[in-house]
Amino acid sequence: MRTAPQGMGRRGRVAGRPRPRVWRMRSHLSALLVVTMLVTFAVAGAAILLARLPAIERATQAELQAHVEQLAGRLELLLGTAQNRLELLDTLARDAPAGQAERLLDEGLRAGLPLDAVYRLSADGRVLAAGLGGEWLRRRHELIGSDLSANALFQAVRRGPAVVWSGRHMSLRGGGRVAALAVRDAAGQVLVAEVSPAVLLQAVRVAAGRRAATLWVVDRNGDVIVDTGGGREQGPLNIRAWPLMQARLQGRAAEPIFRHEGRTYHAAVAHSAVLGWDFVGQAPTGWANPRVRQLVSYMVSSLAGCLLVGLLMAPFWAQRLTRPLQRIVRRAERTTRGEPVSGDWPRGHVAEFNRLAGDLQSMAEALQERERKFLAIFNASPVPMSVTDAANAYRLLDVNEAWCRELRSSRDQVLGRTATEIGLWTEAQRSALLGRMQGQRASAETVLLRGDGEPMQAQVSAQRVALASQDLVIWAIMDIGPQRRIEQQLREMNQQLGERVAQRTEALAAANAELSATVEQLRTAQDELVRAEKMAALGGLVAGVAHELNTPLGNGVMAVSAMAEAGRSLRAAQAGGLRRSVLLRTLEQVEQATDIAGRNLRRAAHLVHSFKQVAVDQTSAQxxxxxxxxxxxxxxxxxxxxxxxxxxxxxxxxxxxxxxxxxxxxxxxxxxxxxxxxxxxxxxxxxxxxxxxxxxxxxxxxxxxxxxxxxxxxxxxxxxxxxxxxxxxxxxxxxxxxxxxxxxxxxxxxxxxxxxxxxxxxxxxxxxxxxxxxxxxxxxx
Incomplete structure (x- = not known):
């Protein structure tokens, strides 16, 4: 008999549990190789990023600081050239006539750093001469004589150093804010040069080179006068109160990070003592940092490349690994279906698969041996047994040899047929038995027909066994006809035995009554014996005391007799004349007899007292x-x-x-x-x-x-x-x-x-x- 293995087969599923999504092992191994490679690369990449990102940020900060300091030095040189040229113009224009001074100033605008305008002011702040360009050449007369005594730059150069740079100078040409340089000579006259924001921005860009960092030029008042990041912050922004500027003013190290408009930047500050300006460099942090983006891009590109390589290589490697396992699976399927197989199970280059093949081979041999043992036990069982398919009209799948002997049918005649078809019982009998099934078991008595037509009274038991692919019912049949005949005989014997028991019970009751009377007599005899033993002990005691009393009483009687004899002798002696010696002898005899009588009587009294106390105690039980x-x-x-x-x-x-x-x-x-x-x-x-x-x-x-x-x-x-x-x-x-x-x-x-x-x-x-x-x-x- 061969049945499908219990549990989930190749296409089955466990009852009551949803079937999980199944992948082939090749797919599992491919996914495992790809995921392992990706995880390894991800871990390595994360480690690289964790190690490199702080270094990139530190390098960005250091490079930004160096760049800002270099910018400050370059701009000092560039603007210092303009300052030297302006001082030279001041010297030339101071001794030249008015018309020639203006011509010299006009030429100075076009040499070196482009200047928008140059004014020569008197000591009291009036414009003596003006170097202009463009359309303002025709309007020069509008500016000559203008009073700039209240101008902040003029006031600063008069009270302070001889050279002053300012980023908040109000231009005479249009009233706009421009950068300006003021130079005071020995005579107190001041030469003022205006530089437009565009020119100053171009100068800063030239000094900065090709660096992509945003630079701010901040004047001594904290106003941003140059913004290389598009000029959005140039003019309206004042950063004097910012922590990085306060730190610079207080002589502390500037804050390396600051936030502006929701973004975080690296900050570097350099101060130019010559110009009096601060140069603030900005570099984005985190993902906005180009170096960070470049590093992450490299990592992502490498990850994509590894993924591509893994997707190409993993299937081939997985197929090579799983090929022996597929052969093992095919061999296991053939073994499960019961097909005859011979030889060793497939082996490969993977030790675990080889061990699995060896274990499966041992298991298959053990299962085959177990199946042979089961069939041997099944056929050797003295109880007639059969196996039917509940899903196929209860057709017989196997019967043991005891079934064939008991029901007198051969195996070839009944396998594949139902019990009704072979005439074993009727369909109604089978339905009635299965209707009594409680849980997975059922049992009932019925009459079956053997293969030769002889009826058989049998006890039929059924056990349902649900497998993964089959629903089986195991039947056991026991011939109970002889047992029922014996039971009938026993019932008849029990009836006869009941009558005998009743008779014997009456006899036992009579014997029991007689025995009870005998026991009562024995108990009475025992009590009498106990009392007799007590009285015998007391009688022995009395006899002993009586015997003991004879001696003192006899001695007393003898002493009294001696005293009587002495009295008679004394009376006889008195008749013939009483002598003194006779009287003394008589008195001595009386005293001796009295002493003997007294001692013996006291002894007798003591014995009587002891006996009386003992007798009273033993008889009264007080x-x-x-x-x-x-x-x-x-x-x-x-x-x-x-x-x-x-x-x-x-x-x-x-x-x-x-x-x-x-x-x-x-x-x-x-x-x-x-x-x-x-x-x-x-x-x-x-x-x-x-x-x-x-x-x-x-x-x-x-x-x-x-x-x-x-x-x-x-x-x-x-x-x-x-x-x-x-x-x-x-x-x-x-x-x-x-x-x-x-x-x-x-x-x-x-x-x-x-x-x-x-x-x-x-x-x-x-x-x-x-x-x-x-x-x-x-x-x-």
Missing amino acids: RRSFELGDVVREMVASLTPSFARTPYRIDVQVPACGLLLDSYPGALGQALGNLVQNAVQHGFEGRAHGTVRITGGRSDGPGEDGRIWLRVADDGCGIAAAQQDRLFEPFMTARLGKGGIGLGLHISQAAVENLLGGSLKLCSAPGEGACFEMRLPPRAP
């Missing part, structure tokens, strides 16, 4: 305050007669006071007596000697709450480890049939834990004796 030492000693005293004729002894080491308890002395004495009796009966069995040591004290450790401990330890044979876990269970005894019923330790533990509120623990090892420890609270619950 609660009272008592000293532990008193109860222990009373109990030992009552047990001593039992040990009178044995080789065993009891050693008591309990303080007489300081261990006060508010508890039940009877339960404590009973537990203590059982522990002592247990030591004698079990620990000392078969031994010629033995000691039971009773010790007590108070625990003052953390968490003890002042608990009192009482230990009963013997040096007997000990208790086996296997018996220690069950030692306190009822009827647990090693002397069964020898007078022991196994309730002594159980009664002791119950008394200590339930009534006294304490605990009873055992510590023993075979051959090392046994130690029972009670831990009792000072106040019982």
